[in-house]
Amino acid sequence: MNTKLYLASKSPRRQELLNLMGYSFELLLKDVDESYPGDLALTEVAAFIADKKAAAFDIPDDGILITADTIVLINNEILGKPIDETDAIAMIGKLAGRKHQVITGVSVRSAVKQITFSEETLVYFNPLSLDEISYYVKNHRPFDKAGAYGIQDWIGLVAVNRIEGSYTNVMGLPTDRLRAVLKKEFSW
Template sequence: MNLLRPLLLASNSPRRKELLAGLGLDFQIKVKEVHEDFPDHLKRAEVAEYLASHKADAYQHDLQHEVLLTADTIVCLEDRILNKPANYEEAFEMLSALSGTSHEVITGVCVLMKEQKAVFHDSTKVYFKKLTKAEIDYYIRNYQPFDKAGAYGIQEWIGMIGIERIEGSYFNVMGLPVEKLYAQLKALGVVR
């Protein structure tokens, strides 16, 4: 792929780095600490888009010719947003709640340039089989999913044994809807 401007990824997520590299794009990592609070009145997709946009705003004055990419993934179980678990107990509670049911994974993405900003999201429905307490315990102890919204990574052991099916993008559940991102970068004239 031909990038017409330097690309910055504002994320430490190994999954986002892997997915962006998989598109064949050269990029640099640039990370700032940004609080991930959001207004209570926002609906699910609005939360993901707000957080991605909010993260990008921290870089607004740093950009010259570069393109900045930020993203935020949330896991929604009915009206509840499951963030990153703080500890084993929270992770166990989240996975127990997801067990035997479906939930929605929404990733908000922001592409920011000095002269313009594009914000969008993608949504995937994920169906978990009924998990045993032993399976949940094994996963948490061995994979330490404390950096993952909803306390799981679809590409890890729990996804292999526990996810029956998904409706939508697998890569979105990993943390970056690459097909929508690529289309947006093309539309903005960043890649050709």
């Protein structure tokens, strides 16, 4: 196959997941404004930002570009990446003992086609004490993660009661759906 795969993501988890899927790829990195229109439905934000990221790159004619964005949504509020420890503790406090949505938007683009989709997973958290939340934030420093947590970390082992949907989606890349799109739409 002469087509080259590109991943435009600083996320080490997305990079690891693509590697685990057996794909060889080249990283493309660029800071992209992640703002979105205020009247956009919150469930559409991740796909909107994934498209915005895809539009920021010129890709070769023989390339396929993957971009993604993940949000955590609870009570009509998007929890992005925390700005500091206090923010991370507050975010996890909102999630503790409750259900929330993790939505990842993915854009797959070639020179002739672009497919964008969103995947949603429901995550149910057990109640957590402030000491437990503080322990997690201090020891795992989840400042690069939407909602201030990584399901693959300590908190996923002790606080996630169950999920409905894709586990890898909560990590930041719905691998099964991405593979299906690459195979069906891009013959990859």
